[in-house]
Structures are given as C-alpha cells and as structure tokens.
Amino acid sequence: MKDPVRIAITGAAGQISYSLAFRIASGDMLGKDQPVILQLLEIPPAMDALNGVVMELNDCAFPLLQDIVATDDANVAFKDADFALLVGARPRGPGMERKDLLEANAAIFSVQGKALNDNASRDVRVLVVGNPANTNALIASCNAPDLDAGQFTAMMRLDHNRAKTQLAQKTGKHVTDVEQMIVWGNHSATQYPDLAHCKVDGTSAFDLVERDWYENDFIPTVQQRGAAIIKARGASSAASAASAAIDHMRDWALGTDEVVSMGIPADGSYGVEPGIMYSYPVVCKNGKYEIVQGLEVNEFSRGRMKATEDELREERAAVEHLLG
C-alpha cells in the first residue's frame, strides 16, 4: 500500500467540488492504488454545507480515502499538501466575461498563495480553476516566493477537451482519434483553439474540415462554450470542469504522451515573454510538464496568439498591486 497523499481543495462546498472531491476520493485522479487525504477549505458561512459534503464522502466508504480535514483556515487546508486545487471563487453569471470576476476573486488568490508558500509540501502542484484562472494563478504564484512559479498552473483542459469533442463530432470520429489539439493563451473568449497541428485518425484536421467552419464556427464555439453552458444550465459548468481538473492533475502527476494544453508561466517560448500564465501545448513526463517546441506558427495563428497574450497582460496590469 502506498503512503497517502494530501490533496487540498478550496471552495469544497461549491458545485465543481461536489463532483471533484468524490471522483478524487474514488481514485480517478491518481489511480486506484493511491490512498488520499482530502483537505477541504471553505469560507465560514459555507461550513455547514461543507460538513454535509464530508458526511456524504464518509457515506461513500471509499477504500482509498484515509482522512478528511474540513476547515475555514487556509493554513490548515494547505498543510503539507502535495496537490492543491484552487476552485473556491465566485462564478460569473449571464452576460459577464470571466475577467469581470477579477476584482471579486483576485484577493482570494494572494491570501492562498501566501498560505501555500508557508504550509504546503515543497513539491506541491497547484491547479487554479477559479476564474479568471490564468491571472489568479499568476497572483497565487507571485505570493509564494519560496515555491517555483512552475508549480502553479491554470486550467485550460476544459477548453482543450471541448475543442476535441467539437472536432470529433464534426468529422464523425471519436475524441480518442483526435491528436495534437492545442488551445493557446487565456481561459477566456480570446483563447485560440488551433487546428494547425491537429490530426484526426492520422489525417490533418485541415484536410477534413472547411476553413469557414474552422474560423467562424469551431473557434467561436469553443471560446463561448462556458457562456453557452451558463445560458443552458443557469449555472456555470461543474461536472465537466471537475473532470478537466482531474485530467490535468492526472496527466501532470502520472505523465502522458498526448499533447495537452496547460496554463503555465510564459517563458519566451513562441514569442510569449514571461510575466503571465499562458496556455501552451505540453507533454508530461516524470511528474513534470514540458512545452512542445518547434511547431510552425503561421500568420493567422500568430495574430490569434498575440490577441490572447495582450488580454493576459491587461489582466496582469489590473492586479499589479497583488503581485507581491
């Protein structure tokens, strides 16, 4: 039996966590042989609801679940955490852009960055889900000077998965036939889902779909999928967001040969200078992600990649006072 790992989840009484915590406890994230301790963080008014979640987790009698810590103190929630999923933040409603949440949510991530810095395992892997995810991840990392900025990531996997499904459905294939999907930039309406390197069942995606569909249907559909779900459900995506968070952490921890999209510190690759959390194509090996280098970028892609970069720099400028 392996030693248990400690997994902190913030916003643990919220709708994403209502799927996420149970799937992690059942072994979907780190495997069916990895015991886990869940460290659940909420704000004081949600502690009763969190207690109900704890009762339900216990009632599942999950074989891998070793212990549950439920707290409203970030220092307790992040104590020795090996993984931290920062979900707790306000979601947007109809008609809002995710960056409209910046003011409401940014302060949460400076406090939690400090608490991670002071309490978490030195190898902690952090995924920020709460919106606007990329800039919140930047705030958290800047407030954790003793941790490497590369330990902080933002969730782009939902966009990546959405893009794969759109293309699979259009071409009459299965998502498992889609390879080398890339979503660049920000988890926002400027994100750039790029088919230039993508293959479906070994054939270049551009040989299978028309340019008009790509530019005027595929790209806006993926960019606007979060808003479409809010319109349809009256609440933002939850089970699919939890599923994407599990995919992201599983691949990071256990590795994948597949190209996946992750929001990570820009390092100059593809002309995106440091200072923002930008989504790149990566592969994961030995517990680390590596940017896929050397992909050709045409003029169309360059324009799209730059637009989403510019938006991230604007978001950064708006929270400069929180960057430590």
Ligand SMILES: NC(=O)c1ccc[n+]([C@@H]2O[C@H](COP(=O)([O-])OP(=O)(O)OC[C@H]3O[C@@H](n4cnc5c(N)ncnc54)[C@H](O)[C@@H]3O)[C@@H](O)[C@H]2O)c1
């Ligand atoms: N990156 C993505 O792809 C993606 C996808 C879906 C949703 N989201 C975002 O995830 C966030 C959570 O969504 P949700 O639907 O679960 O919202 P929700 O309102 O159902 O749950 C959020 C929970 O966070 C808690 N919370 C608020 N401040 C907190 C703090 N300082 N510490 C700990 N907990 C805190 C709230 O009490 C609430 O229970 C939103 O910002 C949403 O926009 C991101």
Ligand SMILES: O=C(O)C[C@H](O)C(=O)O
């Ligand atoms: O769109 C939202 O506000 C929620 C989430 O970021 C999503 O993409 O579904």
